[in-house]
Amino acid sequence: MTEPEYISLSIDLQHAITPQQAWHYHIIPKQTEGDKRLTLFVAEDKFHSQLADELEMLFGKTIVLEKAANAVIQKTLGKYYRNTNSHATIKQVSSGNVKADDFLPMLISEAKSLGSSDIHIEVYEEKCRVRIRIDGLLIERYTISKTDYPSLINKIKIKANLDISEKRLPQDGRIFFNSDGHKFDIRVSVLPTLHGEKIVLRLLSNDAANIDIERLGFNKRELEDYLEGIRKPHGIILISGPTGSGKTTTLYATLKILNKEKSNIITIEDPIEYTLEGINQVQLKESIGLSFASALRSFLRQDPDVIMLGEIRDGETAQMSIRAALTGHLVLSTIHTNSAWGTISRLSDMGVPPFLLASTLNTTVAQRLLRLLCTECKEEKDFDENQFPKTFLPPRKIQKQFINKGCEHCHYTGFKGRKAIYEVIPIDFELADHIKNNQFSVEEMLRVRNIKTLRDNAFELFEKGMTTIDEIYPILLNTY
8 A cells, every 4th residue: 555645845834834733623734825825735534614714713814725635634744743742842933934043943942852863954956955863764854945055054153153154174063052941952063065064963962860771771681780890890891882872871871870979980072962960071172182092191190980981983092991991990981893792803903902801891782772663553464584684593483573654653754762772791701711812703602691692682672573674684684
């Protein structure tokens, strides 16, 4: 069955009505003529003879109604007027020409209310578009005219204290947003492209109060192993995973546990995504020489108990982290690898001697964020095991699967929310000996220890009908 088409809306037309009005009456704006006339599409099952009169009283202008298929209205509502339970209000722009002063705070408030992590503002030869990332997926929200685009870009650059005359080089900045009850920081990245400047706004949540390590996604065994690792007075805890996999959130949840009156905790981050009372947080500034490595040298003179590095990016930072762990500090950091055990070879490639790794590494963790199927519209179908990668041998037979369909509840993506899966390897004496001897094949040893890999946890999530085969496929490809 073919999915129903939706009605395409420009920015000014979309904001001729509010999301509350759109959902209440099941209406979509078609055409507006200033303050005098408004043409609306209305769902067939919501149309009645008095509806036009009621809407004329509401809007204070002449209303013309045109019937449209219920399915079309529903999909358009889901795309442009996402129904959210958020108590945050979204500021609406006027139905006239969109101004940067009006559109920007509205866009940021809307993205925050919808739980978006990033806003992408992009320019192409024929059009400009705005996309927001929800649950890891980019969704197009607006199109902007080429004439309005420069003023919007300049508005953002001014707010981020960037040079509006510089259009040839990338720029990075920061905006503190305070509007409509929303208070948070925004990291701004400007990149010159073929047709103009592209901007990405990363929405940072300053509130760490709701971060609870027991609700992140660890199973009971993984949580016990992880907590045992962070209770050690010194050594290194490393969390690996790609960008956007939730590594920073796990680190902050760990810091909340370690944040006690008797401990001196210092962090170096890029950017500072959350603020925690009682922790000394430092913002990375490589332009003035404040890198992870240089900050770490200074930290060691500050009598720290716990040091958190946002990321180990190079050999110098890796070496400094080892030195800090050897001198009696607990070091927490992240690194980009495909698996928890892959961290070992990555650090070895950075020039860290294996015997030092073996004596300092407490626990290595890998994590991923998987999108969860929308419970309102997921659909059960037969499963062919040939859909698994050829290199993956499923531990149990799968006959049924759930697929993503899409509805207004999930913005027609078929997914709603994400869940973290983990791979936690505590480094014991036997594993430490393997590290010393450069023996990196440990799959059998992990199996003997009943340590669940990312593949095991991803398969289990799929088996329970919580996600799709496409979502877990890249993880199933991972091997040691």
